[in-house]
Amino acid sequence: MAGGCRAVIDAMQRRDLCVRQAQPSGAAQGPALPGVLRESDAELLEELRDLLARIKQLLKQFKATSSEARATADAFWEDGAASSALLRLLAAAVRWPPAAPATATASAGDSGSSSSGSGSGGGGGGSRGAEEPAAAAAAAAAVAEEAASVMAAAAAVAARAAPVGSAKPMRAACDFLSSVLDVLVRQPNVSPAAAHVIEKLLSMQTLHCLARQSAAAAASAQPLGAAQIGCIHCFTCLLHNITFLLARGSRTDAAQHASMCRALAEALRDSSVLEHAARLVMRLLLRQVLANSSASVPDAAAASMPPLLLSIYRHVSDICVIMQQQGRDAACCEALSEVLRGPAPATSCCRTG
Numbered sequence: 001m002a003g004g005c006r007a008v009i010d011a012m013q014r015r016d017l018c019v020r021q022a023q024p025s026g027a028a029q030g031p032a033l034p035g036v037l038r039e040s041d042a043e044l045l046e047e048l049r050d051l052l053a054r055i056k057q058l059l060k061q062f063k064a065t066s067s068e069a070r071a072t073a074d075a076f077w078e079d080g081a082a083s084s085a086l087l088r089l090l091a092a093a094v095r096w097p098p099a100a101p102a103t104a105t106a107s108a109g110d111s112g113s114s115s116s117g118s119g120s121g122g123g124g125g126g127s128r129g130a131e132e133p134a135a136a137a138a139a140a141a142a143v144a145e146e147a148a149s150v151m152a153a154a155a156a157v158a159a160r161a162a163p164v165g166s167a168k169p170m171r172a173a174c175d176f177l178s179s180v181l182d183v184l185v186r187q188p189n190v191s192p193a194a195a196h197v198i199e200k201l202l203s204m205q206t207l208h209c210l211a212r213q214s215a216a217a218a219a220s221a222q223p224l225g226a227a228q229i230g231c232i233h234c235f236t237c238l239l240h241n242i243t244f245l246l247a248r249g250s251r252t253d254a255a256q257h258a259s260m261c262r263a264l265a266e267a268l269r270d271s272s273v274l275e276h277a278a279r280l281v282m283r284l285l286l287r288q289v290l291a292n293s294s295a296s297v298p299d300a301a302a303a304s305m306p307p308l309l310l311s312i313y314r315h316v317s318d319i320c321v322i323m324q325q326q327g328r329d330a331a332c333c334e335a336l337s338e339v340l341r342g343p344a345p346a347t348s349c350c351r352t353g
Helices: 002-022 039-059 067-077 080-095 133-160 167-185 192-203 206-219 226-247 254-271 273-292 300-326 330-341 344-352
Strands: none
Touching (some): 039 067, 067 167, 067 192, 080 167, 167 226, 192 206, 192 254, 206 226, 206 254, 206 273, 226 254, 226 273, 254 300, 254 330, 273 300, 300 330
């Protein structure tokens, strides 16, 4: 699998070149209409969604603690071009304006991320006999190489606009990273490459954008659509898995762990993302109460938000205790304590979940 890194980079460079050639600055093709996907763009994003889903399915055949699962995840952690493309894709996805209120009911498969966060599960159901571990690992490596090249092109598409109809592929990228983090949580150590990706994700204002999405949804005078809640839920799952990873402690590298905790603490404090999420949860809880008195079908993503947010707060509390015990970073501890204190209404909402 490691031998495929050069091929991944070459494929991504070729794909980036194709994207640049297909998007000239002149008027040869004419600019794409705002918010409208070209047919080739739509096909590309759907291809990415399919590839990421295939890698996730292959990951499910391994125990999360296995060497095969780690090798599959490392195909992204250790390839700078692939992880960079994924980060660019997520940066574009989380910065899109909130989806307009749904005029039609979304399909069941469009109601949120399929990743529920790694804190409550066993993470990977082990081999189900579909493939031998070695064969599945090789298949995952091949799909990962193909996905890396597609991801680079998809990131260029996503950064160009907020195209209609592309929410599912973008959420698939977020869901994929949550799944890879789920594997990392159960491994004996965090590689420097993985730590770098996590810190980069936290430093590029991902939580600030999630906070704005949550605030807009909480304050909206219009009904909340399933796609809008699904996007927020997906990124909240990603945040959950990051906090769960750091709540497990330093394991082998205390300095690396402290650096990630510092990045998390600053991002949480400066973005106020948990406060905005708590206000959104309050609205969702009220909607759930009203829905229970009617014949409407509950939204899975919306229903999972309160326990998900409560779990994040517990992880942040655990991280704060770890950092205080280590006595390594007083500023980090203070930032985490500030996040946990929060304004009274938000904190109260989270505690009552």
